[in-house]
Structure formats: structure tokens, C-alpha cells
Amino acid sequence: MLQRNAPSSIVKRLPVYLRILDNLIKKDVEIISSRTLSNQTGFTAEQIRKDLAYFGAFGTRGTGYNTVYLREKLLKIIGLDKETNVIVLGSGHLGNAFGRYNIIKNPYIRVVGMFDVDLEVIGKRVEDLHIEHFDKMSEVIKEHNVKVAVLTVPAEQAQYVVDELVKCGITAILNFAPTKLNVPKNVHVHNTDLTIELQSLIYYSSSEEEGIN
């Protein structure tokens, strides 16, 4: 049942459900229907039911989903039922933002290291962390059994850093560097390229304008 090969189209929606459940539980809502979830997510109710049903029958017919129960199931499915340690590579503006970002204050996810090569920033404090030299990376990865890394180094250094990460046993990388990373098949990379996001958005921003080239 709890495979790790669910369609990515489903996987990327699971955290959305999780967040909404967190909010609902905070407001002491005990039951939620797929229709209400639909309103809050923008996904269709059928799709939400299919997504959840993919992992098992978590709802009650005629009633809906128990928020607390569903949340626990989702945590387990995603792998957030136990704390996940993460490291951040690169302490530029983006890495820094990431190290301080709310994400991190998420109870499930903990940043256990930030690394850079710039001697000027090494030793500086970001929240309760000190920026360390890349050299220390493998040590920290072993110590905290880290499997997930956030990559915010310049494009030119990205592949080198990734090769090191892979050697250290990292299996999932959130890549902000504007370049294609080559990794073994067992390593997952999510690319989040701000330039690309913005540029593809610009395509849509000029809808009303001229038609022909």
C-alpha cells in the first residue's frame, strides 16, 4: 500500500491537503468533505477523492474525512511522521532565506546544516545554525542521517556539489541552481528555478496584446 512510486501528479498535491488539514484542525474542524477541500485547493472533488483513495479508503461514506485521521495518514504517506533532517548548500540570499523560512519552523522538517565556501560568511549565524565550510558536509550528513538537500549555489558549482552530495548518500535534492543536474536514477531532483517561473509567467502577462509576429 505505502509504495514510494505514486504518480508525481498525486504526490505534489499531498502537501497541499496536509496544510489545509493543519489549518482545519487548528480550528477544531473534525470532518471535511472532498467538496470543501475542493474549494480550498482549487482541485476538483473527484480528483481529491481519487488521490486519497489511491493510498486507501480514508473517508466515511455519507460523511467525509476525519481531519485528524486523514492528517496522520498523509504524514505517514509523505514520510513526515518522523522528523526529517535537511541541509542547505549555499548561503547566498536565497539559501539564507531558506534557512530562515517558515518551512523550517515546520515541526516535521529541521535544517541541520548550512554550508558555503566563502570564508567571509563561514561562522555566521542563521537562526540557530552556524554556516560551515563544505568540508564539514559529509560529517553532518552522517551525524544526522540527512537524505534531503536544498541546493542554492551558483550554477557553475552546482554539479560538483551534487556529485559530493550523492557520494554522501543524499537521495533527494531541491535544486534552485539554474542548471540541469546529472544524478543517478535513485536520486530525485526537484527543480525550482525562479527565473524560469518568472519568464514563463511573463508569457501569460501579455495576453491582450498584439497577435502576430
Added chain:
Amino acid sequence: MLQRNAPSSIVKRLPVYLRILDNLIKKDVEIISSRTLSNQTGFTAEQIRKDLAYFGAFGTRGTGYNTVYLREKLLKIIGLDKETNVIVLGSGHLGNAFGRYNIIKNPYIRVVGMFDVDLEVIGKRVEDLHIEHFDKMSEVIKEHNVKVAVLTVPAEQAQYVVDELVKCGITAILNFAPTKLNVPKNVHVHNTDLTIELQSLIYYSSSEEEGIN
């Protein structure tokens, strides 16, 4: 030919091609084949050809694509042939990172305003900008004919800010706030939620581990 309703699956790849072309042109490469582009992007060669052919026949059979010519076509298709002005809402860590990010040093895109409500940060300098109060937003949007906004405010304020943006004529929003935005159909929203990215990545990070619940 130059519609604004190309499949989003294609649109999101266009900026990737553009970046590679920029790099190639910098190295004085004049011709590129879909196969080589495939190696550099990870997309299949067929897909690349389909993508480009969607907008017209830009290549030369038996040879490949002229880098400079293709780049110009892509710029026009995306809408980057003329400078695009952008504003950033929220000057927290992420907004700040964005305001300073390379993106911005992209010749096509210019950040013409950063806004916040926190009196402590208003007036501060980010690169060559001063953070201004939200009140000034509509003025700046009109002055620079801004259509694109980057939203990095807290989730609770996001919808309010978006409603204002829409009133001012913004048609495309890059949303980093972890919440669903309600907008008219003619406004495009791209959601980039760092928590969600990271959480869905964690799903894949634990692939080797236990199987059943």
C-alpha cells in the same frame, strides 16, 4: 501564430531553451540540434522539436537550429523582446532574496518596486530600490505599466494584497504565499510553495525504507 494560449507544458520549457541558447551564443556556437538540446535539458529531442514547431518552423532540416535566430524567436514568443517591469510584494527574507536575485540582473526583467507595510523596513535599500509602503503600489504600477507581480507576503495577507493588485491591472502573479489565491479568470497565478516542494521531495527521499503501514 503567436497566440497566448499555448499548452502550459510547452510554455514552462521555453525559458529553459532560452537559457541554454544564451550560454551557447556566449560560446559562439551558431548551430544546435534537438539532440544536443536534449542532452542539456533532459527533455527528449522529439519533445523539443514539437515544442519549437508549435510556434513555427525555426530549424533547418539536416542541420539544426540557428542559435541566434531561435533565441530571438523565443524572446518574442515569451514576451521578453521588450523589457518587462515587475514588482515584489513583501520584503521578508524571500522577497529580499528575490529583489537581489540574479533574475533581476537579467536584461529582460526589471524590478521597479518593492513594497511592505512594516514601517521598520520601509525606506531601506535593496540594490538600487527603496522599499516603499503598499500605498505607493498603484502609483508605481501605473507609472511603469507593470503587469507582473511577485508575492512574498504572509499567507494571511496574500488575498487582500492580490485583490489590490488585480484592481491595479496586474495580470500575472508569482505566488510564494502558502495559500490559494482567488483571482479573475484573466489573471494568471503561478504557485511556488517552498514547503510543498520540500515536503513532496521528502516522499521520494525515503524510497528504500519500510514498505507497509
Added chain:
DNA sequence: CTGTGTGAAGGAGTTCACAGCG
């Protein structure tokens, strides 16, 4: 009688295979 769970239909996007042009 409400809302979930799900087979079946439909649609979108990708891959295949090859025709067409330089």
C-alpha cells in the same frame, strides 16, 4: 439521501516512426 470510492470515458501530453527538406 449524502458523500466516498471507482470503473469507464475523455483529454492532454509524450513517444514513436517516418516523411520531407536541405
Added chain:
DNA sequence: CGCTGTGAACTCCTTCACACAG
């Protein structure tokens, strides 16, 4: 002969329609 351009096949995902359980 090489590489683009493209119909056709295929795969994946979403939507529809409804059976089914509380």
C-alpha cells in the same frame, strides 16, 4: 545522409457517472 517537422500510437491524468456504504 542528417536532422527537422509531424501524423499516429500510446501513456498518463483528469473528469464523468454511478454504485455503494453510513
